Amino acid sequence: MELAIILLVFLIAFRKDLLELRSFSLQNEQDKFILKLGLGLLGLALLVAGTDRFVQMLEIKYHPEILFLNDWLRSLPYNDLSVYFGYNSRILLRIIRAVYHYGFFVPCIFLIIRAVARRDLRSLSLLIFSTFAFHYAVHFPFYFFTEGHQIWYVKGIMVPLFRTISPLDHVFPSMHASMSVTSMLLAWRQPNMATRILYSIFCPLVIFSTFYLQIHWTIDAIAGASIGVAAVKFAEYATAQGWLYLIIARLNQTWALLRRPASKELSSRG
Template identity: 25%
Template sequence: MNKLKVNELLRAQDWTMYGIIASIYLIWRIGTVGGWSKECWVLLLICLLGVRKDQVDVDWKKFFIFGIPLLGVFYYFYGSGNSLWWRIANWMFENNRHPWHWDDYMNAIPLNTGGWARWIANPYLDKAMVWIYNYGFVLSLWICIVRSFWTRSIKKMLSYALSGHMLQFPLILPFYNLILLHEVWYVNKQPDLLHRVFPDENSMLVATMNCFPSMHTSISFAMLLLALREKDRIFKWMMVTYCASIIFSTLYLQIHWLIDVCAGMLFAYGTVKLTDFLIRTATNKVVPEKFKLFYRQKAGVASKQISA
């Protein structure tokens, strides 16, 4: 009797509303941990305007069963990823495993410093480019993941996440371990346009190395390529504009070399194609058919099967 009452109580709950509340809270936590400014939230909201055009036909309750834990996993790695990255960077600096030093070579190539990007420089554009660069490394990815969450697509969430930091971090480490290349401003003894404060010389060296390829470029360009696959034109053009601005900011602020940027774009293209292959292989050979059938069924059919 008690079991029947519990079942009735559970069926009477509005689980869809609970899922929406939990999702909004988790997204808010992501922005809070990332220190998002109000401009970040405005950009996210604009990108969500046409989300219905890309939603897949999946019941919200079924999606939340998998979507919320997956978003939580991404949130966990987001919170711990920054410290992990800096531990790796410090380890590479302390062990000095860089057989190739490229500062002089890169500086000798005409137009490679990207100084030509500053022909329109002014204080207002400087401020805008600093904001774009500082947030661009993670915001471009999170906007795409959060939007794919509201499209109710696990596949899209995985596609954006894998094409971003999850695959790019391990794949880019061999380049950073073999090639020592410092930021443009540091090599040319110019002021740091990001106005960073370094406690000592070693901290500055760690922060200004690992330039080839540009990961700001590779993350944003991967998101741009995937965003072009969506139907909503507002989202596509917003992401094209924003991601292109991130890439431009790396040159405008004298952070990355032009060759870094080109290499970052090629690296991003390869990562996206690798992600497509992995997801296609997993979908066809790894994911059980029962799971796919349950996930695709309409809400009424699934509820009848669960009740039975």
């Protein structure tokens, strides 16, 4: 139910952009190229998610952590904002749970769909270089070599909010915060005012949800937000340098080599 409502809100905000899909044609080479880029970006997101599961297996087996942050996180002043919130409203809690759960990927996916629908190659380039792969590459060393847990876990608070009980739920820095900031900054570049307003409200609410649900510490969100800004700056540089075209050209060359038939001399051996 909550996901349906969130999707409806985003569909309304993006309705003008999505209508452009009606003129999409697989017979048009440019449309096919844009579609491949969009699907490739979604595939990259799935690859990153799969890599994350593999890394967690390595953590369980080898215990690579060299820094343990729980005591430091707990000692910082104003690092636990959940002490200022009340938890008497079940409706509010349900809303915030949904925002946290779906807020990680829904904003980014709609930006991808919008870029494809508008045939906006620059926006796709910014998304490719600023989202999933960049964030995981930056977060990975922290998640692999440090151990820092969620607020409720460190404080031993067993309020039934939205969370999982796992020693692998690292918190520093917050990827929810970094992805939200990146999505918001990219949305601010869109000409659609409804999109800009929606992301200006929804993305900060995602970060707030991590505090309310006793998941992230203040320092987690600050570090994550910094990564989110850096991601957009990196994407701007990569896009201006034309890295997307270079990568596509290199992939096409590799694909052509793989498809090249073996010479008669090689095939006759053995």
